[in-house]
Amino acid sequence: MSVEMAAVFIGSTIRLAAPLMLSASGELLSERTGVLNMSVEGMMLTGAFAGAVGAWATGSPMLGLLIGVVAVIPVALLQAVLSITLRANQIVTGIGINILVLGATTLAYREIFGGRSRAEIPGLDKWAPPGLGDIPIFGDQVFQQAWLLYLGLALIAVLAWVMRYTALGLALHSAGSAPRAVDKSGLSVNTLRYGAVLFTGMMSALAGCFLSIGDIHTFTEGMTNGTGYLAIAAVIFGNWKIGRTLLACLLFGAATALQFQLPAMGIEVPSALLIMLPYLLALLAVGGLVGRQTAPAALTIPFVR
Amino acid sequence: MSTLLIKQPAALLAFLKARPAMWIAFLAVAAALLIGLLLVHLIGVPIGDAVAAFAEGAWGSPYAIAASINRSLVFALVGLGFVLADRANLTNVGGEGQIAIGGIVATAVSLYGHVSDLPFGLAFLLPLLAASLAGGLWGGLAGVLKARAGTNEVIATLLLSFIAVWMVYGSVQSVALLRQPMTHSNTLPESLEIPDPTKLPLLTDDYSMPLHSGLLFGFALAIVVALVLNKTVFGLRLRAVGLNPLAARRAGIAISASVVGVLFAAGALGGLAGACMLQGEQYSLKAGFSSGYGFDGLVVGLLARGSVVGVIAGALLFGFLRSGGINMEMVAAVPTALVVVIQGLIIVILAGAALSMQRWEVER
Numbered sequence: 001m002s003v004e005m006a007a008v009f010i011g012s013t014i015r016l017a018a019p020l021m022l023s024a025s026g027e028l029l030s031e032r033t034g035v036l037n038m039s040v041e042g043m044m045l046t047g048a049f050a051g052a053v054g055a056w057a058t059g060s061p062m063l064g065l066l067i068g069v070v071a072v073i074p075v076a077l078l079q080a081v082l083s084i085t086l087r088a089n090q091i092v093t094g095i096g097i098n099i100l101v102l103g104a105t106t107l108a109y110r111e112i113f114g115g116r117s118r119a120e121i122p123g124l125d126k127w128a129p130p131g132l133g134d135i136p137i138f139g140d141q142v143f144q145q146a147w148l149l150y151l152g153l154a155l156i157a158v159l160a161w162v163m164r165y166t167a168l169g170l171a172l173h174s175a176g177s178a179p180r181a182v183d184k185s186g187l188s189v190n191t192l193r194y195g196a197v198l199f200t201g202m203m204s205a206l207a208g209c210f211l212s213i214g215d216i217h218t219f220t221e222g223m224t225n226g227t228g229y230l231a232i233a234a235v236i237f238g239n240w241k242i243g244r245t246l247l248a249c250l251l252f253g254a255a256t257a258l259q260f261q262l263p264a265m266g267i268e269v270p271s272a273l274l275i276m277l278p279y280l281l282a283l284l285a286v287g288g289l290v291g292r293q294t295a296p297a298a299l300t301i302p303f304v305r
Numbered sequence: 306m307s308t309l310l311i312k313q314p315a316a317l318l319a320f321l322k323a324r325p326a327m328w329i330a331f332l333a334v335a336a337a338l339l340i341g342l343l344l345v346h347l348i349g350v351p352i353g354d355a356v357a358a359f360a361e362g363a364w365g366s367p368y369a370i371a372a373s374i375n376r377s378l379v380f381a382l383v384g385l386g387f388v389l390a391d392r393a394n395l396t397n398v399g400g401e402g403q404i405a406i407g408g409i410v411a412t413a414v415s416l417y418g419h420v421s422d423l424p425f426g427l428a429f430l431l432p433l434l435a436a437s438l439a440g441g442l443w444g445g446l447a448g449v450l451k452a453r454a455g456t457n458e459v460i461a462t463l464l465l466s467f468i469a470v471w472m473v474y475g476s477v478q479s480v481a482l483l484r485q486p487m488t489h490s491n492t493l494p495e496s497l498e499i500p501d502p503t504k505l506p507l508l509t510d511d512y513s514m515p516l517h518s519g520l521l522f523g524f525a526l527a528i529v530v531a532l533v534l535n536k537t538v539f540g541l542r543l544r545a546v547g548l549n550p551l552a553a554r555r556a557g558i559a560i561s562a563s564v565v566g567v568l569f570a571a572g573a574l575g576g577l578a579g580a581c582m583l584q585g586e587q588y589s590l591k592a593g594f595s596s597g598y599g600f601d602g603l604v605v606g607l608l609a610r611g612s613v614v615g616v617i618a619g620a621l622l623f624g625f626l627r628s629g630g631i632n633m634e635m636v637a638a639v640p641t642a643l644v645v646v647i648q649g650l651i652i653v654i655l656a657g658a659a660l661s662m663q664r665w666e667v668e669r
Contacts, residue, residue, distance in 0.1 A: 038459075078653070088656040091396055091459045092607060096656055099600065100649025106642035111348060221642075226467050233460060272475025279467040286461060288454025 007141035009254075009261050015145060015215060017253025019044065019207035022152045024231040024238075024245050025159055026203025031235055032163070033196040034176035034189075034298040038094020039079045040204050041228025042101035046072045047208025049105040052219035053112060056121045061213050065124070065148070068209040069202055075101060076201025080194045087302035098228070106221045123217035124148050124209075146214035152206055160242045172196060176296035179303045189303040204228070226279070233282030240296060248285065252278040329658050330608055330615070334622065337650035344646065345639055355637045362632020363625040367514035369632075374516060375586055376598075377624025378523045379404070382578035383602020384616040385530045386444070386571030388609055390458075392534055393563060394547030395451070397571045397606075399444060399462025400578070401599025402469030406443045407436035407579025409469075409476055412483055412496050412590040415503035415583075428502035433522075433580045440576015441569040443469065448568030452561035458568065466599065474592045483590055496590040505585040519581035526574065531613040543567055575599065601627065604648050607655060623648070 023040050030037040037043075050071030055064025079097055082088040127147040133139045163169040174182045175192040182189050211227070212219045230252055238245025255277040262269050345355045364370050383400035390397040414420060414432040421428050447465060450456040476482040476496075483496040505517040534540040545553040546563045554560055582598070583590060601623050608622075609615030630644035 082653065082657045086657045087660050089659065091398075092652065093656045095398060095600075095603070096649055096652030098649075099604075099645060100653055103642045103645030103647075103649050107344070107348075107640050107646060110640045110642065229460075229463055229467070233464065236457075236460065270475050270479060272471045272478060275474075276468045276471040279464050279471075283461065283464040283468065286454075286456045286464070287450045288456060 004137055004141075005261070005265065007137045008264075009257055010138075011141040011145075012257040012260060013250060013254040014142065014149070015253075016256045017249045018145070018149045018152065018214075019210045019227060020231050020234060020249035020252055021156065021246055022207035022210065023200075023204045023228060024234040024249050025156045025242060026200035026207075027231050028235050028238070028240065028242060028245055029159060029163070029172065030193075030196045030200040031240060031299055032176045032296055033172050033193045034179060034296060034301065034303070035080075035083055035193050035197055036090045036094070036232075036300045037079060037083075037197060037200050038091050038232065039075065039097040039101075039228075040094075040200065040231050041224055041226070042094075042098040043072050043075055043079075043201050043204035044208035044211070044224045044228050044231075045098075045101050045105055045222070046075050047205030048212035048223055049109065049208070049219055051205070051209035052121050052212040053108075055123070055213045059122055061122050061124045064122075064213050065206075065209050068213075069205045072201040072205035072208075073198070076198050079201075080197040084190050084193050084197070084302065087304070090300050102222055109219060109221055121213060121217050121219065123213045146210065148206060148210050148214045152203075152210070155203070155206075156242070156246070163242070173296075175303075176298050179298050183303070183305060193303070204231075207231075230278055230282055233279075233286055236295075237282065237285035239294065251281065255281055327615075329662050330610065330655065333651050333654040333658065334608075336654060337647045340650055341643055341647045344643055348639060350637050350639050355633055355639050358633045358636035358639075359629035361636065363629035365632075368512075369628060371509075371514045371516045372586075373625045373628040374520070374621075375581075375624075376627055377620040378520055379578045379582055379598050380602045380605045380623050381523055381527065381616055381620035382574045382581070383599055384605035384609060384620055385527060385613065386574035387603055387606025388611055388613065388616055389530055389534070389543075389574070390567050390571040391606065391611060392540065392547055393543040393567050395448075395564065395568060395571075396459050397444065397447075397462055397568060398459055398603055399447060399466050399572065399599070400575045400602045401595050401597065402462070402466030403440040403443050403572045403575025404579035404582065404595040404599050405466075405469040405473045407440045407576030408583045408590055408594045409473055409483070409579075410439040410576070411436040411580035411583045412499065415499035416483070416497055421500045421502045423502075426506075428500075429505055429584055432499075432503055432584060433505075433519075433577060436580035436583075437573040437577040440579065441573030444572015444575065445565050445569035447572075448565035451568070452564050462568075470595060473590065473594050477590055477592055485589075494592065498589045499584065503584060504588060505581065515586070517581070517585035519577075519585045522577065522581075526577075527613050527617060534611075534613070539563075539566075575602075578602065601648065604652055607652060 023044055027037055027040050047068040051064045051068030054067030055061045058064065075097065079093060082093045083090045124146045126144050127150065128139060128143040132143040163172065171182060171187050172192055175189050179189045211223060234245050234248040234252060237248035259271060259274040342352055345352055362369055363373055387397050411432045414435045418431065420431045443465060447458050447461040450461045451458045477484050477494050480487060484494055485492060485497040505519050508516045508518055508520065542558050542563055545556065545558055546560055550560055605616055605619035605623055608619040626644055630641040633639040634641045
């Protein structure tokens with residue numbers, strides 16, 4: 001593999017892992033507080049759709065991004081009300097929301113774009129951190145990415161810091177591991193969980209926008225195609241720790257990048273095998289091949305005072 | 306009984322009052338259908354046109370009725386598997402993958418298993434059996450992961466579904482696998498048509514109403530599942546495992562075996578559903594074969610709330626809904642995604658109502 005190919009491979013790995021990293025870190029927070037948010041897939045699709053339509057209608061990808069994030073709020077609230085207030089089965093709720101969003105976005109897409117499928121949509125600009133972007137070959141291939149990636153990484157860094165060093169982080173952790181103690185200390189478990197689900201919604205919307213207006217500048221029906229479920233698998237793979245979760249996302253990203261890399265290198269592998277590789281890795285991961293997992297104690301258990 | 310219900314609204318009311326779960330399922334479906342009609346109106350299609358196209362596609366001709374019922378059979382088989390696993394508090398969302406695996410194996414055995422010349426209907430029975438077995442192994446795998454590593458079966462069955470769906474895609478891309486021999490440059494990436502003896506015999510004489518004999522298996526299995534759930538020790542064990550695994554273990558029930566066994570059974574029903582789709586209707590394997598029917602079956606299982614009669618009712622509802630939806634897209638330009646929206650709404654409403662439903666049942 002030449003240096004140039006290596007650079008392309010690393011660059012596309014990061015690009016393909018970006019939406020996973022965004023949504024998985026959101027999902028991580030929500031699972032840490034005790035809500036298994038299966039609707040990441042639907043939240044991402046909502047973000048991807050609303051972001052694309054917003055960018056197309058206003059001509060500004062920046063406004064599109066904003067619209068994408070706002071549009072996910074009702075979806076996140078639906079998930080929160082059902083799973084926290086109405087104490088519905090979180091898995092069933094999530095799958096229901098995913099089906100609902102898939103139908104609604106497909107319907108709305110057909111209505112808005114009709115025959116003009118694959119409309120060109122203004123996308124987010126690329127950006128590279130000063131200095132890093134000037135490195136020969138690598139600067140261009142690896143660091144030149146949609147700026148949303150860097151915003152996302154900054155948000156993830158803030159999340160990691162809050163979770164580790166602040167009182168809020170402690171409360172969020174405890175909402176998922178010892179909700180009764182949180183309640184006794186005078187904090188509201190359900191408020192913390194609502195906040196976490198809304199945060200997951202925001203991160204997933206950013207992830208969806210990355211797909212539609214950051215990466216390929218178009219929307220296709222059901223374009224998330226299981227990415228949200230991979231994000232959940234990444235959290236399990238990462239054993240509910242942020243660093244390992246991000247590594248898992250990069251691994252899934254690399255597995256996806258191989259689809260384009262191997263044919264370019266003249267290696268013939270059935271494409272179906274490469275497409276299923278991330279799911280296969282995820283299955284091995286959740287199957288306990290990476291050590292026994294320790295989920296938050298109150299994961300999927302609604303809190304009743 | 307049923308004529309009595311129709312003649313006397315009071316009796317109907319009393320019947321529903323005694324079964325709050327059915328009442329709420331009925332309301333959820335009605336509400337979702339109403340929202341669907343509202344969406345049709347918003348799209349700008351006259352509701353009359355849409356409903357006419359829907360009726361035409363769902364039950365407008367003997368052919369349409371047969372297509373709807375064949376579709377319902379697939380949903381019912383997956384739904385029965387869901388209900389079975391649900392009794393042990395396991396959520397099998399892998400129907401889609403189990404259908405896909407069933408389709409692959411049914412195709413492989415029908416085409417290359419030298420079964421065509423076998424007597425006594427073995428030509429079509431063996432592929433059915435092989436597909437059920439393969440689907441069962443696919444489902445049982447999730448059970449093994451659950452029993453061995455504590456893997457959540459929802460995630461496992463879901464990931465297995467993605468893998469299986471891509472396996473269909475892969476197997477019809479390669480001539481070394483199931484793709485038909487390439488005779489010219491635009492040979493489609495799909496399998497050969499399976500030989501006539503391996504096709505499921507039709508219940509009627511001709512193709513104007515192509516109901517196939519998979520339906521008989523469906524009925525038989527519905528009865529078997531109902532008996533297993535309500536009248537057998539295995540059914541009782543499943544219930545114990547579902548309600549309180551710790552107590553079940555103390556009572557001497559082999560939890561791991563129950564978990565693997567019930568997910569195997571659910572998977573086998575899914576595999577059979579796939580074989581019925583292939584040998585009863587499609588006759589050749591193509592990418593996208595499973596068509597989302599596994600998720601429809603999942604919704605049917607959810608709607609049924611543990612009752613086999615509920616599965617049959619839900620499967621018929623969705624079978625006709627799907628057929629009508631497809632025709633609505635072709636004739637009245639209403640995207641079939643509308644049916645997906647309606648299904649999503651039904652799940653969300655039912656999930657949200659579960660708590661009040663439980664309270665209602667407890668208070669009584």
